[in-house]
Amino acid sequence: xxxxxxxxxxxxxxxxxxxxxxxxxxxxxxxxxxxxxxxxxxxxxxxxxxxxxxxxxxxxxxxxxxxxxxxxxxxxxxxxxxxxxxxxxxxxxxxxxxxxxxxxxxxxxxxxxxxxxxxxxxxxxxxxxxxxxxxxxxxxxxxxxxxxxxxxxxxxxxxxxxxxxxxxxxxxxxxxxxxxxxxxxxxxxx
Amino acid sequence: xxxxxxxxxxxxxxxxxxxxxxxxxxxxxxxxxxxxxxxxxxxxxxxxxxxxxxxxxxxxxxxxxxxxxxxxxxxxxxxxxxxxxxxxxxxxxxxxxxxxxxxxxxxxxxxxxxxxxxxxxxxxxxxxxxxxxxxxxxxxxxxxxxxxxxxxxxxxxxxxxxxxxxxxxxxxxxxxxxxxxxxxxxxxxxxxxxxxxxxxxxxxxxxxxxxxxxxxxxxxxxxxxxxxxxxxxxxxxxxxxxxxxxxxxxxxxxxxxxxxxxxxxxxxxxxxxxxxxxxxxxxxxxxxxxxxxxxxxxxxxxxxxxxxxxxxxxxxxxxxxxxxxxxxxxxxxxxxxxxxxxxxxxxxxxxxxxxxxxxxxxxxxxxxxxxxxxxxxxxxxxxxxxxxxxxxxxxxxxxxxxxxxxxxxxxxxxxxxxxxxxxxxxxxxxxxxxxxxxxxxxxxxxxxxxxxxxxxxxxxxxxxxxxxxxxxxxxxxxxxxxxxxxxxxxxxxxxxxxxxxxxxxxxxxxxxxxxxxxxxxxxxxxxxxxxxxxxxxxxxxxxxxxxxxxxxxxxxxxxxxxxxxxxxxxxxxxxxxxxxxxxxxxxxxxx
Numbered sequence: 001x002x003x004x005x006x007x008x009x010x011x012x013x014x015x016x017x018x019x020x021x022x023x024x025x026x027x028x029x030x031x032x033x034x035x036x037x038x039x040x041x042x043x044x045x046x047x048x049x050x051x052x053x054x055x056x057x058x059x060x061x062x063x064x065x066x067x068x069x070x071x072x073x074x075x076x077x078x079x080x081x082x083x084x085x086x087x088x089x090x091x092x093x094x095x096x097x098x099x100x101x102x103x104x105x106x107x108x109x110x111x112x113x114x115x116x117x118x119x120x121x122x123x124x125x126x127x128x129x130x131x132x133x134x135x136x137x138x139x140x141x142x143x144x145x146x147x148x149x150x151x152x153x154x155x156x157x158x159x160x161x162x163x164x165x166x167x168x169x170x171x172x173x174x175x176x177x178x179x180x181x182x183x184x185x186x187x188x189x190x
Numbered sequence: 191x192x193x194x195x196x197x198x199x200x201x202x203x204x205x206x207x208x209x210x211x212x213x214x215x216x217x218x219x220x221x222x223x224x225x226x227x228x229x230x231x232x233x234x235x236x237x238x239x240x241x242x243x244x245x246x247x248x249x250x251x252x253x254x255x256x257x258x259x260x261x262x263x264x265x266x267x268x269x270x271x272x273x274x275x276x277x278x279x280x281x282x283x284x285x286x287x288x289x290x291x292x293x294x295x296x297x298x299x300x301x302x303x304x305x306x307x308x309x310x311x312x313x314x315x316x317x318x319x320x321x322x323x324x325x326x327x328x329x330x331x332x333x334x335x336x337x338x339x340x341x342x343x344x345x346x347x348x349x350x351x352x353x354x355x356x357x358x359x360x361x362x363x364x365x366x367x368x369x370x371x372x373x374x375x376x377x378x379x380x381x382x383x384x385x386x387x388x389x390x391x392x393x394x395x396x397x398x399x400x401x402x403x404x405x406x407x408x409x410x411x412x413x414x415x416x417x418x419x420x421x422x423x424x425x426x427x428x429x430x431x432x433x434x435x436x437x438x439x440x441x442x443x444x445x446x447x448x449x450x451x452x453x454x455x456x457x458x459x460x461x462x463x464x465x466x467x468x469x470x471x472x473x474x475x476x477x478x479x480x481x482x483x484x485x486x487x488x489x490x491x492x493x494x495x496x497x498x499x500x501x502x503x504x505x506x507x508x509x510x511x512x513x514x515x516x517x518x519x520x521x522x523x524x525x526x527x528x529x530x531x532x533x534x535x536x537x538x539x540x541x542x543x544x545x546x547x548x549x550x551x552x553x554x555x556x557x558x559x560x561x562x563x564x565x566x567x568x569x570x571x572x573x574x575x576x577x578x579x580x581x582x583x584x585x586x587x588x589x590x591x592x593x594x595x596x597x598x599x600x601x602x603x604x605x606x607x608x609x610x611x612x613x614x615x616x617x618x619x620x621x622x623x624x625x626x627x628x629x630x631x632x633x634x635x636x637x638x639x640x641x642x643x644x645x646x647x648x649x650x651x652x653x654x655x656x657x658x659x660x661x662x663x664x665x666x667x668x669x670x671x672x673x674x675x676x677x678x679x680x681x682x683x684x685x686x687x688x689x690x691x692x693x694x695x696x697x698x699x700x701x702x703x704x705x706x707x708x709x710x711x712x713x714x715x716x717x718x719x720x721x722x723x724x725x726x727x728x729x730x731x732x733x734x735x736x737x738x739x740x741x742x743x744x745x746x747x748x749x750x751x752x753x754x755x756x757x758x759x760x761x762x763x764x765x766x767x768x769x770x771x772x773x774x775x776x777x778x779x780x781x
Contacts, residue, residue, distance in 0.1 A: 085502045
C-alpha cells in the first residue's frame with residue numbers, strides 16, 4: 001500500500017507515487033530483548049536503506065517495551081518497504097510513520113527534538129562570542145573552565161546543525177548528539 | 191501439561207507435541223544431551239545426514255512435500271554455519287523450517303570457545319526469527335513459539351540456539367498454547383483479506399478484456415485447499431493462468447488454461463500474455479527479477495491486483511493498483527464466493543479474442559528443440575522421464591541450472607507439493623537431500639532428483655544417508671560435463687570464453703553409486719533411454735543415473751538480462767550471432 005493511504009482498504013484510486021527522495025521519521029515499539037536493535041539495524045544495512053538518525057530507549061519498563069525512532073530517507077516506495085519490512089520483524093509491535101501521520105493531520109512535521117553537547121575551546125573575543133551565541137540559541141553552559149565551555153542545546157536537527165556550524169570558527173572541539181526523538185502532535189499516542 | 195524435565199527432554203517433548211515425526215540432523219559436542227534423549231525414545235525418527243547442509247535441505251524437502259514444518263538438529267559452530275545456506279534457501283522460498291542448534295555453555299559464550307560461533311548473529315538475516323535460550327524456563331515457550339513463527343504468515347526458517355548447560359538444566363515443561371495466533375504478543379499476520387478489496391478485484395476481473403492469473407509459491411504454501419480454489423477460479427472465469435517456478439503444480443499442467451511457466455525461461459505465450467494483458471491477478475507471487483525482466487517495461491498496460499500474505503511484498507519491485515493482504519486460501523475462497531454470487535461474468539467476446547491471440551503465441555512453439563537420433567537431447571530426457579513416471583506418485587526435486595529449467599519446462603506437474611526446487615537462492619546441491627526429505631515423508635512414492643553433473647557433486651555425500659535409511663531416491667543426472675547454465679551465460683555475455691565451466695574429471699557415476707551401496711546406470715543413446723528409466727524405477731535402492739546428453743545445448747526460450755517480456759530469445763532464432771548479441775551492455779551487469 002502506498003504511504004499516503006496506510007489505513008485505506010484499497011490503494012486502487014491512488015495517484016502515481018513520486019520518485020522524489022523524502023525524509024521520514026519512523027517510530028517503532030519493540031520488545032526490549034537481546035538482539036532487537038541488531039535486527040533493526042541489520043535490516044537497514046542488509047537491504048541498503050539509509051539511517052540518518054536512530055535513538056532507542058526502554059520506554060515502558062513493566063512491559064519491557066522500547067521505542068526506537070529512526071530518521072530515514074528514500075523514495076515513497078522505499079519508505080513504504082522499510083515500514084513493512086520493519087513490521088514483519090517478530091519482536092516489533094508497531095511501526096508508525098510519523099511524517100505520514102503529520103501530513104495527514106495537515107501538519108508540517110511531527111515534533112522532533114535532539115539534544116547535543118557541544119564543547120568549545122577559546123579565549124578573548126571568540127570566547128565571549130561563543131557565550132553570546134549560546135545565549136541566543138538558548139543553549140545552557142553545563143561545564144566551563146577559563147579555556148572552554150560545554151553547551152547543552154536542545155532543538156530540531158536544523159537548529160543543532162546551525163549551532164554547530166556557528167561554533168566551528170569559534171573553537172569547536174567536539175560534539176555528542178542523541179539523535180532525534182519524536183512524537184506526533186496532539187493528544188493521540190502511537 | 192506441566193512437569194519437571196531437563197532442557198534436552200523438553201526439546202524432544204516439544205517436537206512431539208508439535209506433531210513432528212522426523213528430524214534431520216548431525217550430532218556434535220554441543221547437542222549430545224539432546225542426542226542422548228533421542229536414542230532413549232520412540233516416535234521421533236532421526237535421519238542422520240552426512241553434512242548439516244544436507245539436513246537443512248532434507249528438512250526443506252520434507253516440508254515442501256508435506257506442507258508441515260521441517261526440523262533439523264545441528265551442533266554449535268560448524269554445525270550451525272553449515273546450516274546457513276539451507277536457512278537462506280528456506281528464507282527466500284518461504285519454507286517452514288525449525289532448526290535447533292547446540293551452543294557452548296552460557297558461561298563460555300563470547301569466549302571464543304571450541305566450536306563456538308555467534309549463531310543468532312550469523313543467522314539473523316537468513317531466518318524469520320531466531321532465539322538464544324539462556325534459561326531453561328524459557329525453553330518450552332520458545333520452542334512452541336518457533337513453530338508458530340515458522341509456519342504462520344509467510345512461512346520461513348527459524349533457529350533455536352540452545353547452550354549445552356541449558357540442555358542439562360531442569361525446568362518446568364509446558365505444552366503448546368491452543369491458539370498461538372492470538373496469544374502471541376507481537377506477531378499476528380493478517381490472514382483474512384479485505385472484503386471491499388476482494389469485491390473490487392472481482393469487478394476488475396469481470397471487466398477485463400485481456401486478463402491473466404499469475405500465481406506463485408504462495409498458493410502451494412497456503413495448502414491443497416487453496417490450490418483447489420485456484421482451479422475453481424480458473425474454471426469459473428476461463429482466464430489463462432501462468433505460474434512462477436515455485437508455484438508449479440498448483441494448477442495442473444494438463445489444464446486447458448495453462449500457459450506454462452513464465453519468466454526468464456518461461457514460455458513465449460506466458461510472457462507475451464503477461465506483457466499484453468489488461469488485468470493481472472498476482473496470487474502468492476512476488477514479482478521476482480526472474481519473472482519481471484526489465485521492470486520499466488513490465489506489463490505496461492495492465493491493472494495489477496496483488497494477493498499476498500506479506501505486506502512487504504506489495505510495491506516492492508512493481509507498483510500494483512490493488513493490493514490484498516491475506517492468506518491466498520482465504521482470499522480465493524472469498525473471491526470464488528463473490529464471483530459465484532454476483533451477476534458478474536467474464537466478457538465472453540473479449541475472452542474469445544484474447545484466447546485466439548494466446549493460441550497464436552502458443553503456435554510459436556517456444557519450447558521446441560531439434561531432436562537427435564544419436565545424442566540424447568536434455569529436453570528429450572526430461573520428456574521421457576515424465577512420460578514414464580507421470581502415472582505414479584512422483585516427487586521431483588532439482589539442483590540448480592539448465593537441468594532445473596528444463597525440468598520446469600518439460601515435466602508436467604498435476605498436483606501441488608510434488609515439485610521441490612531451490613527457486614530464490616538457486617542452491618546447487620539442494621536436490622538430493624530434498625529428495626531424501628520427500629522420500630522419508632512418502633516411503634511409497636517415487637522421488638527423483640533431476641540433477642546436473644556439477645550440482646550433484648555439491649551434496650553427493652547424502653547418497654550415504656539414502657543407503658543407510660533405505661531411501662530409494664533416484665538421481666537423474668543430465669550429464670553434459672559443463673556447468674551448463676554458466677557456460678550458456680558465458681556464451682551470452684563473454685564471447686564464449688568458457689572460463690572454468692567445464693569439469694575435466696567427473697567421477698564415474700556408476701561406480702560412485704556402487705561405492706555408496708546404490709545402483710548406477712549410464713545411458714548415452716536415445717534408444718536406450720526408456721528401458722533404462724524403467725529399470726531405474728524398478729530398482730528399490732538409491733540410484734545414480736548418468737544420462738549423457740548433448741554437451742552444448744542451450745536452455746531456451748530466454749528473456750535476456752535487461753530485456754522485457756516481449757523481447758524473448760526463441761530457440762529457432764537463437765543462432766550463434768543472436769546469442770552473442772542478445773544482451774546489451776547495460777544488461778551485462780545484471781545477474
